[in-house]
Amino acid sequence: MWTSYHSDGEPDPDFLRRMNPPENEVPVALPQNRVLARTDDVGVAVIGLHVYTTGVAFQLVAQARPSAQITGGRDLNELFWRHGPGAGRGFLLGVEFADGRRAGTMAGRGDANGLIFHQGGGSGGHSSIHQSWWLSPVPPPGPLRLVLRCDDLGIQETTVELDGAGMARAVDDVVELWPWEPPRSPDPEPPPLPDLPADSWFAR
Numbered sequence: 001m002w003t004s005y006h007s008d009g010e011p012d013p014d015f016l017r018r019m020n021p022p023e024n025e026v027p028v029a030l031p032q033n034r035v036l037a038r039t040d041d042v043g044v045a046v047i048g049l050h051v052y053t054t055g056v057a058f059q060l061v062a063q064a065r066p067s068a069q070i071t072g073g074r075d076l077n078e079l080f081w082r083h084g085p086g087a088g089r090g091f092l093l094g095v096e097f098a099d100g101r102r103a104g105t106m107a108g109r110g111d112a113n114g115l116i117f118h119q120g121g122g123s124g125g126h127s128s129i130h131q132s133w134w135l136s137p138v139p140p141p142g143p144l145r146l147v148l149r150c151d152d153l154g155i156q157e158t159t160v161e162l163d164g165a166g167m168a169r170a171v172d173d174v175v176e177l178w179p180w181e182p183p184r185s186p187d188p189e190p191p192p193l194p195d196l197p198a199d200s201w202f203a204r
Contacts (some may be wrong), residue, residue, distance in 0.1 A: 004143055017181050018054045018116055018136040026175040032162050036148045037155045041068035044155065045147060046162075051170040055116070055136030059092065062129045064153075077127040084171045092149040095135055098142025103135070138171055139164035148168055 021027070027050035034043055036044045048059040064076050080091055094104030095117055103117035115136070122131035143161040 013182055017180055020055055020134060021052055021057045022180055024177050024180050025052050026177065028056070028170040028173045032168060032172060034160055034162065036146060036160050037158045039154050042153045046146065051138060051167050051174065053171055053174050055134060055138055057132065058132050058169055060131045060133055066128045068125050076129045077125050080129050090152070093146040096145040096147065097139050097140040099140055099146070104147070137165050139167050141165035145177060198200065
């Protein structure tokens with residue numbers, strides 16, 4: 001399992017620094033927009049790839065023809081964001097480094113080999129989805145394989161290779177704005193009390 005703490009209970013700064021795109025850096029944008037898969041009704045692509053010193057951020061874009069029929073009667077919004085019982089396998093995405101290390105959306109992928117791979121925020125609706133992803137560390141030179149599968153969209157298991165060497169070279173051009181600092185975690189303030197009549201049960 002991933003852990004953000006040392007055995008002595010202190011936070012692990014290296015782990016915290018790699019969990020998300022660092023806020024103290026200006027990344028390098030690479031022109032590696034790629035179509036991962038397409039059918040007559042659906043297209044999935046990677047766009048907006050940005051390299052930081054600790055990893056790579058990108059956007060996953062899925063677009064469906066408005067008249068497309070998705071298995072189970074769901075739309076893209078349900079397919080990408082729904083979890084729990086009845087969600088099915090949904091949308092599966094994985095990465096594989098040139099040295100053989102792997103991570104993916106299935107449980108157990110990436111938690112024992114030093115890779116961090118997770119989705120961030122996103123937006124979209126019935127026929128279009130934009131979803132951010134973060135991968136750490138920066139892939140080594142060689143092909144970075146992206147593996148995609150979504151039975152509900154009629155997408156069989158598909159592999160596309162990106163240029164890992166270009167990502168590794170781009171690290172040298174990342175601009176550091178200031179030294180990295182761990183995120184602040186202030187104690188949350190209690191919510192203000194509601195304005196209630198003095199004789200209310202909740203005001204006692």
